[in-house]
Amino acid sequence: MTDIVIVASAFGAAQVLEQGHHAYVPLAASVGAAGFEVRRELLPAGLDGTVSADVLAALGRLMAAYGLWAVYSTPATLYSHDGTLDAVAIRSALAEAQTLGARIVKFQLGGFAGDASPEALAQLLxxxxxxxxxxxxxxxxxGSLSQFRGLFAALEEAGVADMLGMTFDVGNWEWAGETPLACAQALAPYVEYIHCKSVAGEGARRFAVAPAGNDARFAAVLAALPGDVPRGIEFPFNAVDPAADAHQHVMWLKAA
Known part of the structure; x- marks a missing residue:
């Protein structure tokens, strides 16, 4: 069956900041998740902005003890706003992911432009x-479809497409003004992890919500994407009984 990953922020960003990721590892394991996504922005950082290697290593050992594999999510971008590779941020995030023992490390794209060198990116990775x-x-x-089309086309042309895959966030496309189904149909060959969430509200008041069980649009997006890649739960769980809500959605997404 499809592996389900629980994103730490699904338990509430404020709660994870206060209690730490480690407080939610046993819960994620108990509701049937296969993986747990660690959010770099929710980890304790020193005055210099770095995350302690001891904290990362201990968290990795705890997750392994509970039978969970790790995704490491970083807000770092592959490309700076001017279109140049952010090599320092990339190396730093990769080192942190390695200390954690992560199976996947997830970056943001940033300011990729068509003339960026895919060979230089591949060498960094x-x-x-x-x-x-x-x-x-x-x-x-x-967050634009044209950027991702351009990125993977450039990687293909340079013969280094195997160096990078995609996390497809269903809800984020709506924030960026794109149509999720069209994006899924265009980018499916590159997708290796899916962030599952729907979006409610309008404009600046949009927020993530659980997809409804009868949401035909969400079902169509999942059907257009690979069925054997991990699916991550990024929408917030019911605060009254997060364990029951998490278990219900883990079971649903395994079978969806």
Missing amino acids: QGWRARVLVENGQQAVG
Whole structure:
């Protein structure tokens, strides 16, 4: 069956910041998840902005003890706003993911432009244990279908397409003004992880919600994407009984 990953923020960003990721690892394991997504922005950081290697390593050992594999999510972008590779941020995030023992490390795209060198990106990504994926973001820059088409076309042309895969965030496309189904049909060959959520509200008041069981649009997007890649739960669980809600959605997404 499809592996289901629980994104730490589904338990509430404020709660994870206060209690730490480690407080939610046993719960994620108990409701049937196969993986747990660690959010870099919700980890304790020092005055210099770095995350302690000891904290990452201990969290990785705890997850392994509970039979969970790790996704490491970083807000770092592959490309800076001017279209140049952000090599320092990339190396730093990859090192953190390796310390955690992550199977997947997930980046944002940033300001990729068509003339960026795919060979230089591929060289930066070589030699690391975690599989590197890039996620569509909520802004037009880093969240447009044309950018992702251009990125993967450039990687294909350079013969280095195997160096990078995609995290397809269903809800984020709507924030960026794109149609999720059209994006799924165009990018399915590159998708290796799916962030599952729907969007409610309008404009700046949009927020993530659980997809309804009868949501035909969400079902069509899932059907257009690979069925054997992990699916991540990123929508918030019911705060009254998060364990029951998490279990229900894990079971649903395994079979969806």
